[in-house]
Amino acid sequence: MExxxxxxxxxxxxxxxxxxxxxGIRNADVLAAMRKAPRHLFVSEALMDQxxxxxxxxxxxxxxxxxxxxxxxMTRALELSSDDRVLEIGTGSGYQAAIIAEIVYxxxxxxxxxxxxxxxxxLFDRLRYHNIVTRYSDGTNGWKDESPFDAIIVTAGSPSIPxxxxxxxTVGGRMVVPVGDQFSQxxxxxxxxxxxxxxxxxxxxxxxxxxxxxxxxx
Ligand code: SAH
Numbered sequence: 001m002e003x004x005x006x007x008x009x010x011x012x013x014x015x016x017x018x019x020x021x022x023x024g025i026r027n028a029d030v031l032a033a034m035r036k037a038p039r040h041l042f043v044s045e046a047l048m049d050q051x052x053x054x055x056x057x058x059x060x061x062x063x064x065x066x067x068x069x070x071x072x073x074m075t076r077a078l079e080l081s082s083d084d085r086v087l088e089i090g091t092g093s094g095y096q097a098a099i100i101a102e103i104v105y106x107x108x109x110x111x112x113x114x115x116x117x118x119x120x121x122x123l124f125d126r127l128r129y130h131n132i133v134t135r136y137s138d139g140t141n142g143w144k145d146e147s148p149f150d151a152i153i154v155t156a157g158s159p160s161i162p163x164x165x166x167x168x169x170t171v172g173g174r175m176v177v178p179v180g181d182q183f184s185q186x187x188x189x190x191x192x193x194x195x196x197x198x199x200x201x202x203x204x205x206x207x208x209x210x211x212x213x214x215x216x217x218x
Pocket of ligand 1 (some may be wrong): 066116137210211212215
């Protein structure tokens with residue numbers, strides 16, 4: 001008899017083929033990570049059957065886990081290598097951090113809502129993501145003590161690029177951050193070089209608000 005986790009594995013495979021590969025993502029590390037991380041365990045039990053659908057889902061506290069394609073596309077844009085140290089702002093469900101943790105040496109992730117921070121920490125332990133370091137704080141201030149990072153991903157929408165995060169990047173480092181108003185944002189990719197910062201737009205997106213000192217005020 002087929003068990004539940006086999007069913008989810010099949011759905012995950014279908015998700016990768018129809019939502020990720022079909023839309024042009026070919027990066028082998030990203031595809032392998034999306035095939036591996038059990039997305040259904042990052043949502044509540046009531047939503048598990050929808051976990052592999054082509055949309056974001058609520059995770060409580062008025063926050064959301066991003067659509068699978070957005071997770072894959074942002075991960076691809078970070079141009080990750082296996083020895084990279086990556087900072088994420090907005091742990092949420094922990095799913096995006098888990099995807100990155102499948103690829104790199106270590107992930108540092110910051111969440112400002114205590115209940116989400118606790119839930120993600122417990123899940124990382126249970127699923128043995130020992131290379132994810134969690135912190136309960138305002139991520140718009142960055143993480144100076146652990147900086148610089150090879151890549152930074154912001155998974156909430158900001159009115160502007162938080163300056164401390166640029167300071168936290170290595171020279172050669174990449175950052176993706178949604179910038180715009182609270183209804184729609186432009187996904188901005190940043191590359192820090194010897195001579196300054198290069199920016200390019202990856203297109204439109206919609207995220208929940210980045211709330212903090214260098215983001216939206218409550
Ligand atoms: N990466 C998450 C997406 C969660 S939604 C996932 O894979 O599920 C965005 C998250 O950013 C929310 O949990 C929200 O509480 C958090 N957030 C918003 N502003 C923040 C800030 N200043 N610092 C840290 N986390 C923040």
